[in-house]
Amino acid sequence: xxxxxxxxRVDGVRLxxxxxxxxxxxxxxxxxxxxAYSAEDEAARALVGSWLREAGLQVRIDTAGNVLGTLxxxxxxxxxxxxxxxxxxxxxxxxxxxxxxxxxxIEVAESLRGRLRHDLVVAAWSNEEGARxxxxxxxxxxxxxxxxxxxxxxxxxxxxxxxxxxxxxxxTARMGPVEAYLELxxxxxxxxxxxxxxxxxxxxxxxQLVGAIDVRSTANHAGTxxxxxxxxxxxxxxxxxxxxxxxxxxxxxxxxxxxHIRVAPNxxxxxxxxxxxxxxxxxxxxxxxxxxxxxxxxxVAAVDDRRGTRSQLKVVSRVAAVDCDPCLVALxxxxxxxxxxxALRLPSGAGHDAQVLSMLGPVGMVFVxxxxxxxxxxxxxxxxxxxxxGAQVLLDxVAAVDDQPRC
Ligand code: GLV
Ligand code: MN
Ligand code: MN
Numbered sequence: 001x002x003x004x005x006x007x008x009r010v011d012g013v014r015l016x017x018x019x020x021x022x023x024x025x026x027x028x029x030x031x032x033x034x035x036a037y038s039a040e041d042e043a044a045r046a047l048v049g050s051w052l053r054e055a056g057l058q059v060r061i062d063t064a065g066n067v068l069g070t071l072x073x074x075x076x077x078x079x080x081x082x083x084x085x086x087x088x089x090x091x092x093x094x095x096x097x098x099x100x101x102x103x104x105x106i107e108v109a110e111s112l113r114g115r116l117r118h119d120l121v122v123a124a125w126s127n128e129e130g131a132r133x134x135x136x137x138x139x140x141x142x143x144x145x146x147x148x149x150x151x152x153x154x155x156x157x158x159x160x161x162x163x164x165x166x167x168x169x170x171x172t173a174r175m176g177p178v179e180a181y182l183e184l185x186x187x188x189x190x191x192x193x194x195x196x197x198x199x200x201x202x203x204x205x206x207x208q209l210v211g212a213i214d215v216r217s218t219a220n221h222a223g224t225x226x227x228x229x230x231x232x233x234x235x236x237x238x239x240x241x242x243x244x245x246x247x248x249x250x251x252x253x254x255x256x257x258x259x260h261i262r263v264a265p266n267x268x269x270x271x272x273x274x275x276x277x278x279x280x281x282x283x284x285x286x287x288x289x290x291x292x293x294x295x296x297x298x299x300v301a302a303v304d305d306r307r308g309t310r311s312q313l314k315v316v317s318r319v320a321a322v323d324c325d326p327c328l329v330a331l332x333x334x335x336x337x338x339x340x341x342x343a344l345r346l347p348s349g350a351g352h353d354a355q356v357l358s359m360l361g362p363v364g365m366v367f368v369x370x371x372x373x374x375x376x377x378x379x380x381x382x383x384x385x386x387x388x389x390g391a392q393v394l395l396d397x398v399a400a401v402d403d404q405p406r407c
Contacts (some may be wrong), residue, residue, distance in 0.1 A: 006148075010107040010395055014390035019387070021047060022087070023095040025050025032095055032348050035166045036088035036138070037129035044087045048102055055097045055110045057122060062144030064173035065126035065166055069108050073402075075117035079179040079361065081398055083108060084123030086139070086353060092130045094380020096370075098128060101184045105390035108398050116402050118179055118402075120222070124354045132156040132341045133260065133278065135317035138166075140353035142173035144360055151317070164280050178361040180328060182281025182399050183354045184394040185365060190373025191346050198389050199336035199343040200367025205355040206254070207321030209289040211279035213240060213300060214312045219265060219304065231308040233310040234272035235261055240311075243299040244279055253292035255349070284347060285319045322355040328364025332369060335396035341389055350375070366393050 025044040026031040034040040045067050052059045058067030068085075070080070084199050085101025105122040112120060125143070130136030134156045141147040152163040162170070187193075188234060217231035241258045246254040260278035279296065281289045293315065300311045329345065336343035346367070354363045366388035371381040 117289030189373035202365035325362030
């Protein structure tokens with residue numbers, strides 16, 4: 001790099017107005033709904049592609065639907081610097097989860113054009129959320145070479161398999177090793193906001209086990225079937241939902257959630273004959289998540305025995321907990337201090353593309369506060385000054401890694 005980091009500045013006004021532009025690419029309804037592979041997602045990806053081109057990057061879409069912009073470095077170094085996040089959202093999500101890290105990464109590229117030794121690749125990873133009941137982090141898993149071929153044929157909530165969304169070539173999206181992957185994100189939890197600290201230096205990212213439970217019985221008439229002779233799949237599922245919560249309340253796993261449920265036939269005067277439940281278990285110890293899943297399998301078997309239901313459980317996907325690179329954690333703290341910002345080390349309770357991309361090289365993450373810790377909700381908010389500060393820290397860290405990759 002030719003000039004001191006202090007001269008490098010992101011354009012905060014452009015950053016905020018681009019976030020507004022992306023927020024407008026949403027299905028109708030509260031908050032932002034930009035499901036992976038939807039028309040809104042396509043529109044957001046096209047917009048980001050145009051911004052990347054405007055910033056002078058060479059843009060390509062890989063076979064996993066990742067939008068990748070490359071800024072060539074001056075030194076012909078083999079491993080690029082990689083930064084970005086995702087554009088898809090959950091149903092009724094916020095404006096910042098994912099979009100912020102992508103827009104900020106474009107600011108980094110704008111500021112560093114013509115100054116880098118390494119190639120810089122800016123990425124908008126596809127389908128991070130898995131909000132259609134697919135595995136999450138599909139684009140980054142494809143880039144990391146860890147996308148399981150079996151997932152391609154599983155139908156999503158709309159009955160469409162990933163293979164039909166992406167094509168069979170998705171497995172060729174694998175990237176080579178990188179010098180470092182850096183991702184900026186809103187914290188999505190309360191730690192920074194409560195502490196009044198602007199920058200989070202992420203030390204590690206939680207592991208996640210996603211499961212599905214299919215509870216079956218026989219649908220029957222709600223008026224004529226005596227209580228002793230019915231097998232109510234929804235009543236059984238209700239017990240299972242409480243058992244999922246209990247796993248975390250009893251300390252078997254850090255957090256445990258059933259957030260998605262489908263009931264059939266979903267009719268007032270019919271005893272439910274089938275219920276599909278999602279399971280989301282998270283812990284920094286993958287072994288604890290596995291043990292909690294095994295405990296749940298036993299609870300479901302007991303519910304089936306007692307109620308005469310028949311349940312099938314399957315693990316939909318796993319993502320391992322990872323540690324961020326200690327050198328990158330320290331660089332984030334140093335960059336924050338150099339800008340007069342406080343920094344706190346913390347783990348990430350949310351999943352991120354970064355943990356998957358740790359297969360390709362060292363990863364680091366920068367967090368900024370989420371007001372009241374709210375995310376995956378239309379109420380997701382971060383102070384504008386904090387959004388700009390976080391992007392500035394990302395820029396300074398990328399510049400520092402380019403200068404001196406090994407610490
Ligand atoms: C992604 O947002 C996740 O943590 O589920
Ligand atoms: Mn999310
Ligand atoms: Mn996210």
